[in-house]
Amino acid sequence: MTDSPSAFALSVGRLVAKLKHVDLELAQELSAMLPNGSALRGTDSFTPTPVDIDSRMQLVEVLSPVILDKKPVLAEKIKAVLDACLKEWASIDLLLKEGLAPAHMLLFCGLPGTGKTLAAHWLAQELKLPLLTLNLATVMSSYLGKTGSNLKAVFDHAISRPCVLLLDEFDAIAKRRDDGSDVGELKRLVNVLLQALDDWPANSMLVAATNHGELLDPAVWRRFDVVINFEKPDAPLIEQYLHDMPITDAFRQSLAKLLEGESFSAIAALVLSARKRALLEKTELQPQLFKLAVHSCTSRGHMAKPLDGEMLLMHLEGYSRREIAAHFGKTHPTVSSVIKRYLGE
Known part of the structure; x- marks a missing residue:
């Protein structure tokens, strides 16, 4: 379980929501324990950027602030879903106090070049949060056990303050564990990933993008609040x-x-x-x-x-x-x- 303030607020909020029906006075006392200020307010900077021990290359790329030249062109059904997510984030403190979390784990599926990565950048811009992008080439190691350690280091770094974490080419680290052609290392990697997804804080957004949704492990699908399919434009x-x-x-x-x-x-x-x-x-x-x-x-x-x-x-x-x-x-x-x-x- 993560020790982030948002996780604490969410847990207390859920308890308060249940107690309101049986002990209003206790519910109010617990509600007062919730931290003041916006859940999107964090430390001024991240912990030091994690690097691969052998290559000394950074495991994530950080972009802050995110500024796009123009708003991305999105199909109406996709724009409606993303706008709904942003509306929830605009009231994140209210949601947390009621034991609810905004949609903070999004999975983008679709062919290359259809706007998945650009949509993640736009979300970071609208939320005014730093964008962290997983450096897949560096994270994936040929050494047994290193890839899982690298991935854990990325998540530990990302939860040090509110952000948008983009996991591009997500199928490379979330492949089905019943694929007989894969070595045990990739199966262990998925287990590390699942634990990290379970611990992801409510005041940060995680966006996973894949061109091959059919390759993802079924357990991974269940971790996401929102799944959006990007298609070629008409x-x-x-x-x-x-x-x-x-x-x-x-x-x-x-x-x-x-x-x-x-x-x-x-x-x-x-x-x-x-x-x-x-x-x-x-x-x-x-x-x-x-x-x-x-x-x-x-x-x-x-x-x-x-x-x-x-x-x-x-x-x-x-x-x-x-x-x-x-x-x-x-x-x-x-x-x-x-x-x-x-x-x-």
């Missing part, structure tokens, strides 16, 4: 993501349709590449964006017809519709239909 969400781009609304809508099925990280990489090409080739941004989007859509097999992408690329390179029609042995109206479908022209 066209309206991509439009929202591209809102600040200096492009027309009609073009943004067409671009979002082409990019549907891509992750946020892939879209960000595409935009960056298009900006560099436009700068170096001294061309407009929109054609560069569309060329890359067409290539992406074609490579994923998401064009309505195989030749659509090639027709669009020729159109963007300046060929006339008649030249495109002659090149592919199609009619002029067919080429015009393809261009209108994707570009709205």
Whole structure:
């Protein structure tokens, strides 16, 4: 059991909530024992950052304060869940006095590049708490028993003051213990993890992110208050993501349709590449964006017809519709239909 102030407050709060029905006077006396001030107020700094004994590399990366350039673009159902969590944290002292804890253990599942890590950063920013990120490469040791010791050191460090602890690639340390291909060391690691999760204080948030939820040990799932599935963005969400781009609304809508099925990280990489090409080739941004989007859509097999992408690329390179029609042995109206479908022209 952790000796953190929030754990004490939560335990007393639960006892008070039960006693209110049988002995109100005693309940009030116990309630007075709860510490004054916000549960999010902690020491000015953490204990010294833990390091791996052999490599001397830090086991966690600390970011404080967390400041994002802009609010992450999230699906409405995900935003609603996270907003509800933040609402609970805004009343954390009230909850603790009633023996309740805010949602403080969150599990994010989904494909890479869908916003899991960014959402954790946003939560830390909104809560005005430091963000600690597990350095998985350093924590995982080839020496028997060292990985468990490293993981315990990370948790001991994180609970020294209120924070948001991000466990990225969570499946690496929380793999199913019934996996016959794993050595006993990984099974022992999961046991260390489960104990650490059980002791996690109510005034800190733990966010675990995984691309492979199916690999997690069943006992791990039960420790989390909230489980959120992150999916690749649909066209309206991509439009929202591209809102600040200096492009027309009609073009943004067409671009979002082409990019549907891509992750946020892939879209960000595409935009960056298009900006560099436009700068170096001294061309407009929109054609560069569309060329890359067409290539992406074609490579994923998401064009309505195989030749659509090639027709669009020729159109963007300046060929006339008649030249495109002659090149592919199609009619002029067919080429015009393809261009209108994707570009709205």
